[in-house]
Amino acid sequence: MVLAVDVGNTRIKAAVFEGDILVENFVFVKNELQKNIQNILKKYNKFADLVISCVGDVEKQSFLEFENDLKVHFMSHEDIFPFVNCYATPKTLGIDRMVLAAGATLQFPNQNRLVIDAGTCVTFDFIDEDNNYLGGAITPGLRLRYESLHNYTAKLPLLTLESPKGLIGNSTSDSIHSGVVNGLVYEIDGFIDEYSRQYSNFIIILTGGDTEFLAKRLKNTIFANSNFLLESLSQTFQYKIKND
Numbered sequence: 001m002v003l004a005v006d007v008g009n010t011r012i013k014a015a016v017f018e019g020d021i022l023v024e025n026f027v028f029v030k031n032e033l034q035k036n037i038q039n040i041l042k043k044y045n046k047f048a049d050l051v052i053s054c055v056g057d058v059e060k061q062s063f064l065e066f067e068n069d070l071k072v073h074f075m076s077h078e079d080i081f082p083f084v085n086c087y088a089t090p091k092t093l094g095i096d097r098m099v100l101a102a103g104a105t106l107q108f109p110n111q112n113r114l115v116i117d118a119g120t121c122v123t124f125d126f127i128d129e130d131n132n133y134l135g136g137a138i139t140p141g142l143r144l145r146y147e148s149l150h151n152y153t154a155k156l157p158l159l160t161l162e163s164p165k166g167l168i169g170n171s172t173s174d175s176i177h178s179g180v181v182n183g184l185v186y187e188i189d190g191f192i193d194e195y196s197r198q199y200s201n202f203i204i205i206l207t208g209g210d211t212e213f214l215a216k217r218l219k220n221t222i223f224a225n226s227n228f229l230l231e232s233l234s235q236t237f238q239y240k241i242k243n244d
């Protein structure tokens with residue numbers, strides 16, 4: 001069994017894999033990392049590997065204490081990936097984005113792929129049909145947009161995610177919900193439309209904490225899978241073992 005852990009900038013996601021099958025998944029916050037991992041290890045008690053993709057500020061040491069129980073692998077830029085990295089600054093590319101690109105390459109062979117990860121930030125990653133990772137875009141995610149409006153103004157309240165009542169916000173809160181939610185939805189659809197002008201055919205994968213909320217609001221057809229990063233992490237790890 002493999003325990004895959006994704007440390008994002010907001011939350012930590014973990015999933016238990018038996019071969020390719022996702023058996024159970026977990027979400028927790030940074031300061032409950034060790035307690036949660038311990039509980040998962042105790043519950044299944046037959047893990048061989050712990051594989052981690054980390055872009056959040058969690059110390060490596062927090063995972064190394066589990067080395068007595070299983071093998072601990074941190075995905076890194078030095079690993080083998082199934083695509084050619086054409087990013088001009090490959091060493092600064094988020095390891096989560098590399099894992100997403102690897103998952104898209106392995107799961108959807110011989111086609112152009114656009115991966116959209118709606119987490120703390122919304123990231124776009126494009127891998128062409130020849131398996132060249134070209135790059136993409138980074139923009140603030142939904143919660144970050146609400147927080148920025150509050151943190152950088154004197155008068156705007158901090159609101160939590162809500163469906164806008166319509167296009168035209170008729171109060172401060174309605175205006176914020178329309179701006180944040182409609183704004184991101186139009187942005188994503190706008191990006192997809194622009195990609196469509198350059199590439200006649202590509203599949204779109206949407207993942208991250210805001211997947212469900214966004215999926216039903218986009219006009220474009222996408223393949224929505226909240227677990228895509230964890231599944232990709234497990235697949236990238238298997239790929240690394242086979243090709244090392």
Ligand SMILES: Nc1ncnc2c1ncn2[C@@H]1O[C@H](COP(=O)(O)OP(=O)(O)O)[C@@H](O)[C@H]1O
Nearest residue numbers: 008009010011118119120141142143208209210
């Ligand atoms: N319990 C929660 N806590 C924080 N964010 C949440 C929660 N549930 C859903 N979200 C949404 O998930 C997004 C963050 O996604 P996530 O995948 O956890 O980010 P990251 O991978 O960057 O840690 C936020 O924009 C927020 O709207």
Ligand SMILES: CC(C)(COP(=O)(O)O)[C@@H](O)C(=O)NCCC(=O)O
Nearest residue numbers: 008009055092093094119120121138
């Ligand atoms: C862009 C990110 C902050 C996204 O993080 P997340 O929203 O998943 O927490 C992360 O992929 C990162 O730190 N990237 C480094 C810069 C780059 O990818 O070019």
Ligand SMILES: [K+]
Nearest residue numbers: 117119121123
């Ligand atoms: K992201």
